[in-house]
Amino acid sequence: MAEIRLKNVTKRWGDFVGVxxxxxxxxxxxxxxxxxxxxxGKTTTMRMIAGLEDITDxxxxxxxxxxxxxEPKDRDISMVFQSYGLYPNMTVYENIRFPLKxxxxxxxxxxxxxxxxxxxVELKDFLDRRPAALSGGQRQRVALAxxxxxxxxxxxxxxxxxxxxxxxxxxxxxxIKNLHHTLKTTTIYVTHDQIEAMxxxxxVVVMNKGVVQQVGTPTDIYDKPANTFVAGFIGSPAMNLVxxxxxxxxxxxxxxxxxxxxxxxxGKVTLGFRAEDATIVPEGGELSAxxxxxxxxxxxxxxxxxxxxxxxxxxAAKDYRAEIDEQVHAxxxxxxxxxxDSKTGARLGA
Amino acid sequence: MSGTSMIARRRSRTLATVSTxxxxxxxxxxxxxxxxxxWGSFKVESDFFSRESWLNALFGVYTEMQTGAPxxxxxxxxxxxTRDFWRAVVNTAxxxxxxxxxSLTIGTLGGYALARSGHRYxxxxxxxxxxxxxMPHITLVSGYLLPFFELNIWGHLATSIVVLVAINxxxxxxxxxxxxxxxxxxxxxxxxxxxxxxxxxxRWVVIPVMWPGVITTGLFSFLLAYNDFAVxxxxxxxxxxxxxPKISSxxxxxxxxxxxxxxxxxxxSATAPLFLLVMFFQRQxxxxxxxxxxxx
Numbered sequence: 001m002a003e004i005r006l007k008n009v010t011k012r013w014g015d016f017v018g019v020x021x022x023x024x025x026x027x028x029x030x031x032x033x034x035x036x037x038x039x040x041g042k043t044t045t046m047r048m049i050a051g052l053e054d055i056t057d058x059x060x061x062x063x064x065x066x067x068x069x070x071e072p073k074d075r076d077i078s079m080v081f082q083s084y085g086l087y088p089n090m091t092v093y094e095n096i097r098f099p100l101k102x103x104x105x106x107x108x109x110x111x112x113x114x115x116x117x118x119x120x121v122e123l124k125d126f127l128d129r130r131p132a133a134l135s136g137g138q139r140q141r142v143a144l145a146x147x148x149x150x151x152x153x154x155x156x157x158x159x160x161x162x163x164x165x166x167x168x169x170x171x172x173x174x175x176i177k178n179l180h181h182t183l184k185t186t187t188i189y190v191t192h193d194q195i196e197a198m199x200x201x202x203x204v205v206v207m208n209k210g211v212v213q214q215v216g217t218p219t220d221i222y223d224k225p226a227n228t229f230v231a232g233f234i235g236s237p238a239m240n241l242v243x244x245x246x247x248x249x250x251x252x253x254x255x256x257x258x259x260x261x262x263x264x265x266x267g268k269v270t271l272g273f274r275a276e277d278a279t280i281v282p283e284g285g286e287l288s289a290x291x292x293x294x295x296x297x298x299x300x301x302x303x304x305x306x307x308x309x310x311x312x313x314x315x316a317a318k319d320y321r322a323e324i325d326e327q328v329h330a331x332x333x334x335x336x337x338x339x340x341d342s343k344t345g346a347r348l349g350a
Numbered sequence: 351m352s353g354t355s356m357i358a359r360r361r362s363r364t365l366a367t368v369s370t371x372x373x374x375x376x377x378x379x380x381x382x383x384x385x386x387x388x389w390g391s392f393k394v395e396s397d398f399f400s401r402e403s404w405l406n407a408l409f410g411v412y413t414e415m416q417t418g419a420p421x422x423x424x425x426x427x428x429x430x431x432t433r434d435f436w437r438a439v440v441n442t443a444x445x446x447x448x449x450x451x452x453s454l455t456i457g458t459l460g461g462y463a464l465a466r467s468g469h470r471y472x473x474x475x476x477x478x479x480x481x482x483x484x485m486p487h488i489t490l491v492s493g494y495l496l497p498f499f500e501l502n503i504w505g506h507l508a509t510s511i512v513v514l515v516a517i518n519x520x521x522x523x524x525x526x527x528x529x530x531x532x533x534x535x536x537x538x539x540x541x542x543x544x545x546x547x548x549x550x551x552x553r554w555v556v557i558p559v560m561w562p563g564v565i566t567t568g569l570f571s572f573l574l575a576y577n578d579f580a581v582x583x584x585x586x587x588x589x590x591x592x593x594x595p596k597i598s599s600x601x602x603x604x605x606x607x608x609x610x611x612x613x614x615x616x617x618x619s620a621t622a623p624l625f626l627l628v629m630f631f632q633r634q635x636x637x638x639x640x641x642x643x644x645x646x
Contacts, residue, residue, distance in 0.1 A: 052539050072542040085540030089558040102545040102554070146544070156543075 002063030002153045003028045004049065004186060007056035011210075018044045020210045021058070035197040036207035037233070042190045045207075046156050049188065051075050062153060073102075078147040079156040082163065084139045084223045086131040092118075092142050093127040099150045117149040120179065137168045141175075148179065148284045148287050154186040161196060173199060194234050198222065206230050224338075228345035231272045231338060237302070239272045240312045243342060251337070255289040255307055260334040263349050268342040275302065275313040277336035280320060285329035286311070303328065384621065391614045392421040399610065429600065431617030435616050437589070438596035441507060442576065442620075445592055448511045449575035453522045454568050456515075458560070461526030462552055467537065476527065479520035487580040495584065505587030513581050518574050522567050529563030530556070565634040568569055569627070576624070593620045 004026040011018040019041040026032050034042035047053040049060055050164045051072035059325050078099065087095050096114045105113075118124050121141040131139055140160060147155055157321050160176070161169045177200055180187055188349040191197055198218040206213040206221060206229070214226035225231035231239040244253025246269045251258040258271065279289075280303065296302075301320045304313045305328075314330050324326055339348040386407075390398040393413045400406035410420045417424065464472045476481040494513060498504040534557060541551035557564070576593075583595040591599070597620065600613035628635070 010402055050543055052542070071547065072539075073545045073547060077543065079540065081536040081540055083536045085534070087537065087541075087555055089560075094596045098541075099544040100549065102541075143540075146540075150545075152518035 002186065003030075004154060004188070005059075006045075006049070007059040007061070009045070009048060010056050011041070011048060012056045017210050017259065019048070022212060023036065023058075024205065024212070024215060026186060028186055031180050031187045031189065031200055031202045033195060033197040033201035033204045033231075034188065034207060035192070035204050036213075037192055040207040041156055041210035042192075042207050044210075046079075046158055046188060049075075049154075050077060050079050050156050051117040062203075069091045076152050077154045077156055078150065078152040080140075080143045080147050080158065080160045080328060082159040084131075084163075085198055086139055086142055086146075088131050091128050091130055092123060092134070095131065096123075096149050098323060099146060101155060104151060105150070106311050114145075116211055117145040120182070121145045121175070128205045131241060136164055137172060140164060140172060144176070144179070148183060148185075151183075152185070154188065157187065157189045159191055159192070160189075162193070169196075176200065180322045191279050195236065198234075206233060208233075218329075220337040224347070225272070226347050228270055228272070228340045231340070235274060236316070237313050238276050239274050240278075240310070240314075241340075242271045242307050242310060242312060243269060244269065244308075246339070251339075255305070256287045256312075256332070258286045258332055258334055258337055261337060261341060262334065262337065265339070265348050269348065270340040270342050270345070272338040273332050275315045276300075278314045278330050280314060280316045280322075281329050281331045283329050284331075286332040287314075287330040288327065290325045291328050293324060294322055303330075305330075351469035387614060388618050391425055391611070391618045392423065393611075394422060394424065396609045400612065425611035426619070428609075429616045429619070433600070433612055434594075435596060435612075435619065438591055438593045438616075439619070441586075442592040442594075444507055444577040445511055445514065445582070446572050448507075448573045449514045449518060450568050452511070452515045453518045453571040454564060456519060457522030457526045457548055457567060457571075458557065458564060459552075460523050462530050462556065464523065464527050465508040465530035466538070467613050476524065479523050482517075483524070487578070488584075490517060491584045498585065504585065505590060507586070507590050510581050510592075513585060514575050514578060516581055517581065521574075522571055525567045525570070526560075526563060529560060529567075533559055562634050565631055569631060569635060572627070575625075597631035 003161060006024045006026075007023040022041075022045055034045060035246075036042045044053060048055050050237065051070060051074075055068055060078070062075060087098065090098065090284075093114060096117055097110050100110050100113060113253050114127075115124070118127060121144050123138065123141050123145055126138060126142075127136060131142065134142065140163075143160070161172055164172060170184050173196060177187075180200075188197075189200060194297050198240070201218055203215060203219050204218055208229050214221055214230045216224075221230060221234055225234060225239065228241055230239060242253050242256055244256065245262070245267070246261065247266055249259065249261045249263060251261055251269065251271050253271070258273070287305065287307070289307065292304045292311065294301060294303050294308045296318075298318070300318050301316045302313050303316050303320075303322055304311050306312075340346060341348055356570060390407055393407060393410045394416050396412040396416075397406045397410050400412070406412065413422055414420055416422075449519060464476060495504070503509045537559070538548075538551040538556055541555040542548065546554065579594045579598065582592045583598065585613075586592065586595065593616065597613050597616045600609050600616060
């Protein structure tokens with residue numbers, strides 16, 4: 001059990017910057033999710049913590065040890081890989097036991113600990129099979145069991161669910177959450193799936209192009225995105241972003257006009273709001289435009305409009321229907337709006 | 351039964367007959383030279399190399415006249431006992447075993463390092479290896495001859511082992527390198543996180559998965575050393591000769607009666623182990639040649 005501290009950790013390959021000055025304290029027992037699109041440096045960050053990648057600059061501390069120069073085996077962490085990394089020539093039992101064996105844990109403990117780990121991930125019936133004879137979900141659970149069997153200081157998980165089908169992903173996600181609750185081990189979890197991030201994390205780190213964009217609880221990140229990148233990445237659908245002019249608290253952009261914005265900022269801004277916060281109204285409203293398309297989601301209808309070059313979506317009641325090109329009004333009150341600087345993308349105001 | 355399936359059945363039977371006939375013909379054509387040699391190795395020279403009639407080789411007219419039986423082991427006795435072919439067999443065993451073991455040791459370690467290295471020079475090392483692989487063996491040998499005389503190491507088994515390893519190594523490196531590339535990096539990395547050093551991960555996790563590749567490459571190394579003529583003929587003294595140059599020396603002096611038959615008998619003796627070897631390792635070789643079967 002230990003906290004993990006990253007001090008200005010940087011990774012460069014020649015001129016290419018993989019991770020830029022990553023600075024973060026991860027608390028003991030925390031579930032931290034690194035979230036971002038592919039190539040954003042999240043996996044590199046994790047690999048540096050694991051010791052599989054050299055650190056160009058900065059320091060990584062596990063508890064009170066600086067681990068920059070330590071081999072992966074000396075860092076006392078375990079990792080679950082995207083492709084599971086199971087040993088094909090060993091049975092499930094041998095796979096799970098492998099960390100105990102190489103770490104010279106006394107032999108008489110092996111059986112008990114392997115059984116305990118296998119039980120936690122419901123693998124007891126498959127112990128004598130080889131990985132090739134298992135389904136994707138079962139292989140994933142073997143990888144989990146192998147990670148938990150030696151009770152390390154921290155777990156690292158690199159997109160562990162991305163090779164599973166949608167249904168299995170949901171149940172395995174719940175299982176991971178439950179495991180963390182039981183074991184209370186510091187966990188760092190890498191994903192590009194924002195739903196995984198929202199459901200699992202105590203805190204989320206959103207990254208893009210090697211730079212940390214925002215660190216916060218899932219609620220923080222959802223309710224107060226720090227910039228347009230986070231706003232556009234989090235949520236399904238992502239936040240609507242409209243470029244326009246702000247003057248004396250009035251935002252204008254073609255078909256959108258929002259008044260009463262609590263800000264003194266003037267000039268070019270980006271206005272953001274979430275599809276589920278806005279509502280379709282019979283008349284009036286801040287937006288008035290012809291319908292571009294309508295999608296039925298089952299629990300709601302998604303109406304989209306073209307505003308400037310962007311597509312803006314608004315969630316309506318599930319029995320709401322509108323024809324394409326029909327003129328529709330929507331209420332986008334100032335309270336639900338987020339303002340961002342057009343140039344830097346940074347959030348304006350609180 | 352409907353008419354179409356009758357036709358289909360008849361057609362598939364014709365096809366089966368034709369392809370079986372073809373395979374049998376092919377098998378005979380392919381195996382004939384070897385079978386002919388095996389048969390002939392139990393005859394005397396005036397039968398096997400008869401000027402009167404090639405049928406003599408089949409029925410062994412002179413063999414019966416000279417030895418009193420249709421088959422004779424004279425060729426084998428002459429080669430193995432009189433002319434010390436057994437010594438060549440021992441030498442070949444030493445050379446091939448050493449070449450295979452050394453090539454595989456360097457090849458697995460080097461191939462693994464090159465496959466996992468992110469550095470650019472890994473690529474250039476492989477390209478350089480390819481150039482050396484492409485050179486005819488004899489170019490290396492002729493360059494070595496003088497220094498080996500000067501250093502007084504010419505003629506020893508160890509010298510030709512070193513040269514054969516040098517010739518073989520590029521190939522082993524390439525072959526094992528591509529085998530290692532087909533093994534996901536996640537495998538060694540998870541072993542390292544689980545508590546292995548790089549070498550332990552290699553030894554306990556990667557190599558067990560690599561067996562088919564190692565065996566296939568090992569077999570090719572073995573065959574290269576086993577079949578080599580250019581290096582062993584030039585670099586080994588008379589006493590240290592391996593089988594292939596020894597056979598060639600039997601052929602080279604045809605003044606004496608029976609020497610050619612020594613060669614024929616020796617050829618058969620040298621070929622038989624190869625059949626056993628390939629048959630014994632055939633499963634590993636097939637799975638090695640269809641690599642990629644290593645994914646978990």
